[in-house]
Amino acid sequence: MSQRLDPELESVLSKVVEPHTGVDLVSLGLIRYAKEGWGKISIEVGAITDPYLPEEDLRVQIAASLSQRYSKDKVRVTFTYLDEGELDEVGNRLREVLSVDERANLEQRKPLFAVSDSKTRVLGISSGKGGVGKSSTAVNLAVSLSKMGKKVGLLDADVYGFSVPKMLGVEYPPSVLGGFIVPPLANGVHCMSMGFFLSEDTPVVWRGPMLHKALEQFLVDVYWKGYDFILIDMPPGTGDVALSLGEMVPKSEIYVVTTPQPAAERVAQRSAYAAKKMKIPIRGVVENMSYFETPGGERYEIFGKGGGEELAKELDVNLLGQVPIEIPLRDGGDVGLPVTVSDPESRASKEYMHIAEKIVAMGPPRRYRSELKIR
Numbered sequence: 001m002s003q004r005l006d007p008e009l010e011s012v013l014s015k016v017v018e019p020h021t022g023v024d025l026v027s028l029g030l031i032r033y034a035k036e037g038w039g040k041i042s043i044e045v046g047a048i049t050d051p052y053l054p055e056e057d058l059r060v061q062i063a064a065s066l067s068q069r070y071s072k073d074k075v076r077v078t079f080t081y082l083d084e085g086e087l088d089e090v091g092n093r094l095r096e097v098l099s100v101d102e103r104a105n106l107e108q109r110k111p112l113f114a115v116s117d118s119k120t121r122v123l124g125i126s127s128g129k130g131g132v133g134k135s136s137t138a139v140n141l142a143v144s145l146s147k148m149g150k151k152v153g154l155l156d157a158d159v160y161g162f163s164v165p166k167m168l169g170v171e172y173p174p175s176v177l178g179g180f181i182v183p184p185l186a187n188g189v190h191c192m193s194m195g196f197f198l199s200e201d202t203p204v205v206w207r208g209p210m211l212h213k214a215l216e217q218f219l220v221d222v223y224w225k226g227y228d229f230i231l232i233d234m235p236p237g238t239g240d241v242a243l244s245l246g247e248m249v250p251k252s253e254i255y256v257v258t259t260p261q262p263a264a265e266r267v268a269q270r271s272a273y274a275a276k277k278m279k280i281p282i283r284g285v286v287e288n289m290s291y292f293e294t295p296g297g298e299r300y301e302i303f304g305k306g307g308g309e310e311l312a313k314e315l316d317v318n319l320l321g322q323v324p325i326e327i328p329l330r331d332g333g334d335v336g337l338p339v340t341v342s343d344p345e346s347r348a349s350k351e352y353m354h355i356a357e358k359i360v361a362m363g364p365p366r367r368y369r370s371e372l373k374i375r
């Protein structure tokens, strides 16, 4: 697919990273040709997504990498489609950059990130019932973590309604490169949803074993390499996904979203206890829809008070934050512009950022596994 490049040019372009995979353009073989002459350079790049998507980021990066030789207006970058064979070839190259441990994981059908020195933290965002704002929390926390410079993936496993891609503003499907699925990017977050692979009008009845299989595929077949965080939007309730997650990613952590009223808190508690039974550590509680503040600064606790605090106490974890009701938060979810992007100065956005900072500061959970106990 790619032409042989002059070594100096190759060395420059090998510093330009393809944003979906985190691997450089040269290693992926994506530079189709580079033609220099008359003080200009034309570069054709194979797009692993759709060449008509705005690839401004990559264009800017390529121009910046060549800035010692060419001014911006002398660099012409075009993107073209890759055919099936070329997509497979990129998949092979993705495999080549894996470490020995990562390759071993693939062979054993384990997630790429589940290597012993992994820096990836897997955060399950859970709630007792639907409609408490679990997906909004997952999306806005993912954006906030990404704004802190972290590489963030968001896996929508809420099989009762795949809302994350729409809320996050995902505009194109995942790429399938050989045996790997590569998530699309939106607002700095790499997003994967089981919903991408189902047609909207097909009703799916998810039973435990099917869910387990689907989750396994989305943990193993997706190119989750080099991530700091993978957030999982879990289906509401006590269920099967927590069980599967605990089995497949023993180092995962759970964050419970609840609303302030006591009834919601009791339901959330049940889901939290289920996670505890699976031996997944619960790391914190997020209270959503805590209050509504008028432009004049008056606060109304529309859904009551104290649920988050109470739940945190019962679970013996911290209440990490209280997110207010904000109209831009709801609107943003409807149009695919998270409030943390559209209005980073709003109270809700700042609260999400504080929660993200606390999650980072807490670090990964320590595991005291019974089999490791010194007797």
Ligand SMILES: Nc1ncnc2c1ncn2[C@@H]1O[C@H](COP(=O)(O)OP(=O)(O)OP(=O)(O)O)[C@@H](O)[C@H]1O
Residues within 6 Å of the ligand: 127, 129, 130, 131, 132, 133, 134, 135, 136, 137, 158, 161, 163, 236, 288, 289, 323, 324, 325, 326, 327, 329, 330, 331, 333, 334, 348
């Ligand atoms: N703090 C908030 N302020 C305003 N609207 C909110 C807030 N949190 C959530 N919403 C809105 O409430 C609705 C439900 O939120 P969301 O989909 O995030 O909940 P969920 O718990 O994931 O529900 P489900 O399980 O049904 O997907 C959405 O329309 C969302 O935009």
